[in-house]
Each structure stands twice: as C-alpha cells, then as structure tokens.
Amino acid sequence: MDDFYSSLASFENEAMRRARMINENEQKTLQSINHSINNDSEQANKVIKKEEKPKNKLFDFSSDSTIIIALLLIMNSEQTDPLLMLALIYILM
Secondary structure: OHHHHHHHHHHHHHHHHHHHHHHHHHHHHHHHHHHHHHHHHHHHHHHHHHHOOOOOOOOOOOHHHHHHHHHHHHHHHOOOOHHHHHHHHHHHO
16 A cells, blocks of 8 residues: 555656646746747837838928829919819828
8 A cells, every 4th residue: 555655646746747847838938939029029110110201391202292292383373273272282291
C-alpha cells in the first residue's frame, strides 16, 4: 500500500510539473503576441504619421483643386449663379 501512495505522489508531482510548464509556455506565448501587437501598432502609427501631410495652407493645390480653380476662373468671366461659385470655393477648402 505504501508503494501505491508513493507512485501516486510521483504522478501528482509529474502532473504539477507539466501544468507549470504549460502555464509558463502560455505566458511566454502571450507576452510574445502582446509584444508583436505593440510593435505592429507602433509601425502602423509611424506609417500613418509619414502619410499625413501637413495642411498649413488654406488651399491644397492637387489636380482636383486645379480643375475647380479653372472652373471658377471660367465661370467668373460669364454670368453665373453666385451660390454655385460659393459652393465651388467651399469644395476647394
């Protein structure tokens, strides 16, 4: 009977050791996942910051803006609705 209890204790010790190992591996995996997520979000923030261009000017002269400006100049020389001109200026901003 004493042999039964000693083998039971050794099984219990082995089970506890394996449970600790599994827990440690899970913790390491979670830490590495959190670390990679943090790195990915930092890299994404850096990319976003690089892509953002400062808008210090009132008008941003892109291709769309130049087309609208040309329309405004053409419409200014003819009789047009002032609300239409105002709408185009609003779109420019």
